[in-house]
Each structure stands twice: as C-alpha cells, then as structure tokens.
Amino acid sequence: MNHPLEKYLRMEVFPSPFCSGCGHGILLSAVLRAIDGLGYSMDDMLFVSGIGCAAWIPSPHFAADTLHTTHGRAVAFATGAKLQNPNLKVMVISGDGDIAAIGGNHLIHAARRNIDLTVICANNSVYGMTGGQLAPTTPLECFTSTSPSGNTEPPFDLCKLVEGAGAGYVARFTVAHIHMLIKSIKAALEYEGFSFIEAVSPCPTQFGRMNAVPSPVDLINMLKKDFVSMAKYNKMPLEERGSLKPIGEFVKPDVRKSKAG
Amino acid sequence: MKYTTETIPSALKPGDYFMMGDEASAEGAVAAGCRFFAGYPITPTSELMVHIVKRFEEVGGKFIQMEDEIGSVGAMVGASWAGGKVMTATSGPGLSLMMENIGYAAMTETPMVIVDIQRAGPSTGQATRPGSGDILQVKYGSHGDYEIIALSPWSVQEMYDLTIEAFNLAEAYRAPVFLLADEGVGHLRENFTVKGEVEVYHRPKAKGLPPFDTGDEDMIPPMPAFGEGEKLLITGSTHDEWGYRKTQVSAVHDRLVKRLVNKIRVNAGKIHRWEAHFIEDIEYLVVAYGISARAALKTVMDLRKEGIKIGLWRPITIWPFPEEALKEAAEGVKAVIVPEMNHGQLVREVERHLSVPVHPIAQVDGEIMRPETIDIRYLILDI
Numbered sequence: 001m002n003h004p005l006e007k008y009l010r011m012e013v014f015p016s017p018f019c020s021g022c023g024h025g026i027l028l029s030a031v032l033r034a035i036d037g038l039g040y041s042m043d044d045m046l047f048v049s050g051i052g053c054a055a056w057i058p059s060p061h062f063a064a065d066t067l068h069t070t071h072g073r074a075v076a077f078a079t080g081a082k083l084q085n086p087n088l089k090v091m092v093i094s095g096d097g098d099i100a101a102i103g104g105n106h107l108i109h110a111a112r113r114n115i116d117l118t119v120i121c122a123n124n125s126v127y128g129m130t131g132g133q134l135a136p137t138t139p140l141e142c143f144t145s146t147s148p149s150g151n152t153e154p155p156f157d158l159c160k161l162v163e164g165a166g167a168g169y170v171a172r173f174t175v176a177h178i179h180m181l182i183k184s185i186k187a188a189l190e191y192e193g194f195s196f197i198e199a200v201s202p203c204p205t206q207f208g209r210m211n212a213v214p215s216p217v218d219l220i221n222m223l224k225k226d227f228v229s230m231a232k233y234n235k236m237p238l239e240e241r242g243s244l245k246p247i248g249e250f251v252k253p254d255v256r257k258s259k260a261g
Numbered sequence: 262m263k264y265t266t267e268t269i270p271s272a273l274k275p276g277d278y279f280m281m282g283d284e285a286s287a288e289g290a291v292a293a294g295c296r297f298f299a300g301y302p303i304t305p306t307s308e309l310m311v312h313i314v315k316r317f318e319e320v321g322g323k324f325i326q327m328e329d330e331i332g333s334v335g336a337m338v339g340a341s342w343a344g345g346k347v348m349t350a351t352s353g354p355g356l357s358l359m360m361e362n363i364g365y366a367a368m369t370e371t372p373m374v375i376v377d378i379q380r381a382g383p384s385t386g387q388a389t390r391p392g393s394g395d396i397l398q399v400k401y402g403s404h405g406d407y408e409i410i411a412l413s414p415w416s417v418q419e420m421y422d423l424t425i426e427a428f429n430l431a432e433a434y435r436a437p438v439f440l441l442a443d444e445g446v447g448h449l450r451e452n453f454t455v456k457g458e459v460e461v462y463h464r465p466k467a468k469g470l471p472p473f474d475t476g477d478e479d480m481i482p483p484m485p486a487f488g489e490g491e492k493l494l495i496t497g498s499t500h501d502e503w504g505y506r507k508t509q510v511s512a513v514h515d516r517l518v519k520r521l522v523n524k525i526r527v528n529a530g531k532i533h534r535w536e537a538h539f540i541e542d543i544e545y546l547v548v549a550y551g552i553s554a555r556a557a558l559k560t561v562m563d564l565r566k567e568g569i570k571i572g573l574w575r576p577i578t579i580w581p582f583p584e585e586a587l588k589e590a591a592e593g594v595k596a597v598i599v600p601e602m603n604h605g606q607l608v609r610e611v612e613r614h615l616s617v618p619v620h621p622i623a624q625v626d627g628e629i630m631r632p633e634t635i636d637i638r639y640l641i642l643d644i
Contacts, residue, residue: 010492013505042492043488043490043492044488046343046487046488048339059494059496059506060494060504060505060506063492064492065487065488065491065492065493066493066494066495067338067339067342067487067493067495068494068495068496068497068498068506069335069338069365069497070335070361070362070365070497073331073332073335073362076327076328076331076332076333076335076336076339077335077336077338077339078339079325079327079332079335079336079339080297080299080325080335080336080337080338080339080340080341080343080347081339081340081342081343081487082339083297083323083325083336083339083340084297084323084339084340084343084344084345084347085343085344085486085487085488087488088343088487088488105328105329105332106328106332106335109327109328109332
C-alpha cells in the first residue's frame with residue numbers, strides 16, 4: 001500500500017537529504033497534509049525557496065512547480081510569479097537565515113504589500129547547511145560555530161517583525177505541535193493576503209550537539225516544554241515566562257479587522 | 262528549439278515621435294509585448310520606469326516598484342517563468358546589486374531585458390553624467406562562466422528599435438539581454454519613427470520535453486511556464502535536463518556550463534549587428550559605440566575632408582562581440598583608434614582580435630565624448 005502523501009511527491013528523489021532527527025521532514029509532511037486537507041491541486045501550486053536545508057523541503061521533493069532561488073531572495077522571486085500569474089497559489093518555504101537575515105528586506109516589504117503569498121519560515125535557530133553558524137534567530141547565550149563563547153546578540157522575534165510590517169496572518173508553531181501546525185498552514189493558504197508561519201524545527205546535528213542536547217527526542221521534548229499556547233503565555237506573570245515562547249495565531253484576518261475598526 | 266515569430270500592430274500609432282531615449286526604450290518594450298516591469302529608482306534611468314508605468318496603465322501591464330535592485334531581478338525571474346516578457350532598468354550601482362540574480366537568470370535560462378543607462382562610476386560616482394564603464398561588468402559581473410547578449414544604441418531611434426530587438430533575442434536564446442546605453446543617449450531628446458508593425462519573437466514552447474537540454478543542435482531548450490502542469494524544477498544549482506540538482510556530477514556541470522556559453526557563441530553570427538561608415542579604402546579606423554560614436558562620426562567626416570583616409574566601425578552588438586566583422590573592417594589599416602567613456606574596456610576586445618596598433622582614447626571625467634577629443638591627427642603624424 002502506498003503512503004497517502006506519495007501522490008504529492010517525486011518519490012524518485014528519496015531518501016531525503018535531511019539528517020537524522022531533523023524537523024524538516026515533519027514540516028514537509030505538515031505542508032502536504034494541509035494541501036491534501038484543503039483539496040488543492042499541486043498543478044495550481046508554486047513552491048519557492050532560497051538556499052539552505054529548509055529550501056530543500058519543496059525542491060525537489062514536491063511534485064509541483066518549484067523555484068529554488070538565490071540565497072535570501074525567495075520572497076522577491078515569489079512576488080514576481082504571483083503578480084504575473086495571480087491564479088498560482090504561491091508558497092515560500094525556507095529557513096531562518098535565508099528569510100530573516102539575508103532576505104529580511106524582501107520579507108518585510110512583502111508583508112507590507114500584503115501580497116497573496118504564504119511564507120513558511122523553518123526556524124532551526126542556526127545555519128545548518130554551512131556548518132552551524134550564528135543566525136539572527138539564535139537565542140542568547142547559545143553556542144554556534146561562530147559564537148563559541150555564547151551568543152551575545154538578541155534574536156529576532158520573527159512573528160512580531162512580520163506583524164509590525166503589516167502581514168494579515170501571522171502564526172508560530174513547532175513541529176512538535178503537528179496538528180496545530182497543519183491547521184495553521186491551512187489557514188495561511190486560505191488567507192488572501194500575506195501569511196507568515198514561523199515553524200520551529202529542531203537541528204540536532206548543528207544546534208543540538210553544540211548546546212548539549214544532541215538527542216532528537218530531547219529536542220522535540222524541549223519544544224513541547226519551551227513553547228506554550230499564546231493564551232497560557234499571556235496569563236503568565238512576566239517573571240514566570242523566562243525563556244518560554246508563545247505559539248498560536250498572533251494575527252488573524254478577523255482579529256486584524258477588529259483592530260483596525 | 263526555435264522560437265516562434267509573430268507580426269503585430271505597433272503599440273503606438275505609426276509616425277514620428279519626439280522623446281527622450283529612456284522613454285523611447287519604454288515604448289520599445291511595450292511594442293515588443295513586455296507587460297511586466299520590476300524596478301527601483303535610479304538616476305539617470307528613472308524616466309524609463311516612470312514612462313512605462315504610465316503606458317502600462319493604458320495597455321494593461323504589471324508594474325512593481327521593488328525594495329531594491331536585487332528584488333527587481335528576483336521578481337523578473339519569477340514573472341518570466343510565469344510566462345511574462347519582463348524588463349527592468351537601472352544604472353551602475355543598481356547593476357552591481359543585480360549581478361547575483363543575473364547569473365541565476367543565465368544559469369536557469371530565463372529570458373529578461375535589463376536596460377543599463379551607464380553613468381560615470383565607480384561607486385556612486387557622477388549620477389547625472391555619462392560613462393561607458395559597465396561594458397565588461399555586464400559580461401563578467403556575475404561569478405562563473407556564462408554568456409549574455411548586450412546591445413549598444415547611439416540614438417533615440419535605436420533606444421526604441423534595439424529594445425524590441427533585445428526582447429526578441431531574450432526570447433530566442435533564453436538569456437538575459439542588456440540594452441547597454443549611456444546617459445548621453447538615455448537623456449537625449451530627438452525624433453524617432455514608429456513603423457506600423459513589429460515583428461516579435463516568442464520563446465520556444467513544447468509539452469513534456471526537458472526544459473534544460475533537449476540535445477538539439479541549437480542548444481536552446483523549450484520553456485514552459487508555471488501553472489501548465491509541467492511540474493518544473495528550477496534551480497541555480499547545477500542541474501540536469503529536467504532541473505534535478507546534480508551538484509556532485511562533473512559531467513553534468515561540464516555539459517551545462519558549456520551549453521550556456523555555446524548556445525550564444527554558435528548562434529553569434531545570427532545575433533551580430535554592426536554599422537560601418539566610410540570604410541572603403543581606409544588607412545585608419547575608429548571603433549566607437551553609444552554616444553561616443555556620434556562624436557567619432559563627426560571627427561571622421563571632418564578628417565576625410567582633409568584627405569585623411571579614415572572610417573568608423575560601430576558595433577551595435579557589444580556581446581557577443583562581432584569580431585569577424587571587425588577584422589574585415591580593419592583589413593589593411595595602419596591603426597585603429599578606440600574612444601571610450603571609460604578607462605579602456607572594449608579596446609581590450611579590439612586588441613584581442615587585431616594585429617595592427619590599437620590606440621585607446623580613454624575619457625573618465627563624466628563629460629560627453631566630444632569630436633575634438635577624438636582628433637587623431639597627432640597620432641597619425643606619430644605613425
């Protein structure tokens with residue numbers, strides 16, 4: 001019996017290039033489950049990605065039109081494709097270094113334009129493919145190959161950044177919250193405007209090993225512990241929040257409308 | 262695979278128009294069927310973008326002012342693969358920013374037209390003044406080996422005509438094509454003529470064929486668009502004929518890079534355009550292009566009145582360089598003179614193909630080339 005998602009995949013390219021314990025395989029599956037749940041045809045989809053591990057989620061795995069671009073520019077390439085052919089459903093899937101560091105300018109401007117793109121940023125807090133360097137999403141004090149004494153730079157809160165830039169749908173989930181993540185990807189795809197999901201995904205090879213959490217299972221359990229629902233997070237006294245981070249849909253179309261009204 | 266051609270009525274009513282070069286280029290784009298423009302403001306090129314926005318509102322085109330020039334070329338690649346004929350326009354600093362994505366366009370064989378209205382560099386340089394300092398950058402600016410096409414207009418008429426030609430070449434050869442003008446021509450205002458009909462080319466198309474190498478002799482594969490069910494795999498990484506990344510396979514990289522280069526080189530004879538003035542029975546030859554060629558023509562005509570046997574050869578196609586035509590024009594001359602508004606760029610190409618003495622006249626002060634600057638009587642006495 002074939003796997004139910006095989007029809008969305010180029011099976012000839014498997015096994016996937018991702019390391020053991022990488023969260024990107026879970027994200028790959030979440031994206032396809034969302035598309036399957038919505039009943040979209042892959043022939044209507046265009047997947048755009050930049051450079052890095054996460055950019056390989058759609059290219060070459062997805063049996064659809066895929067555009068694997070230069071480093072950081074996926075959102076700009078996607079903008080042109082969507083503008084030229086508005087019938088395409090365009091999704092960008094790329095990593096935190098690609099989307100938030102070198103590509104940060106394109107991200108905020110696409111959010112400002114509220115152009116109808118869905119951007120999924122697979123955030124593993126590190127440059128995985130190039131050898132575990134510091135990213136603008138690396139938490140304070142964490143060790144990377146370019147912060148051997150611990151990171152001294154505060155990281156971006158990507159969701160707040162994109163919300164501030166004007167995106168119509170903004171959410172954060174982790175690959176350890178799979179059902180919520182799938183539901184969020186569906187909501188993002190259905191939203192006609194700029195939607196952004198920060199999908200937190202663990203990197204045992206480059207991040208876990210440097211930070212004394214080499215086990216993929218421990219990393220997944222950490223995600224479950226460190227990320228709490230927005231409702232719970234908002235009710236917590238500030239001193240209890242510590243390094244916890246909220247997950248949830250921070251900007252939704254109806255919420256935004258009521259804010260504006 | 263061969264492109265298809267179509268003769269369509271001109272977007273403008275046939276007749277004579279008085280415009281700036283930048284505006285005439287925008288008209289050429291509209292005439293050629295360009296309906297997508299992504300750009301970023303820059304002197305001395307902004308007039309082109311401003312004009313095309315106005316025209317797109319009339320004819321129904323897609324315009325986006327991007328956050329930078331990097332994004333402009335990115336958006337053009339996306340739009341070109343979505344089926345559009347796409348354009349941007351810039352000048353030196355913007356061109357430098359575009360270079361990585363131009364290499365991507367060459368690697369992925371994405372048709373696009375980039376207008377470069379050259380100003381005096383390096384860096385910010387003299388934003389409002391002319392230069393020809395990007396001659397080598399357009400060809401060598403991105404890393405790795407590839408070929409592009411670059412055309413050099415010397416009049417407002419050519420800003421219009423060669424923009425149409427640039428789109429046709431981009432479609433025919435699936436490559437980035439530059440309209441490599443200078444501020445002198447870009448801001449020049451003069452009459453140009455619009456004919457009743459325009460011949461436009463469309464990129465080769467076919468269902469179910471590999472979009473990155475069909476083994477055809479002309480080396481141009483067909484180019485489907487997004488949304489046509491072809492499940493396209495497009496990547497700037499080394500790829501096989503279907504677009505699968507093959508970054509560890511030497512033979513695939515070798516074949517791909519050689520084809521990217523050779524698809525322009527083997528077709529160079531069909532791409533080359535040049536113009537010769539008074540080259541019968543000459544002893545001296547001036548090689549000039551862009552606004553400098555207008556000054557050179559005046560010098561040549563004045564010197565001929567004095568009995569000096571001198572002619573002008575003007576490459577219209579700068580890249581691939583029309584070397585055979587140059588060799589023919591320079592046959593038997595005593596010396597060749599190459600005036601340029603840079604510190605000597607195309608002169609290297611001229612020297613490379615000729616065995617006679619080649620004298621550069623390099624002007625880098627941001628002034629327009631004047632006929633008296635090319636006065637070569639002292640040179641002739643030396644020789």
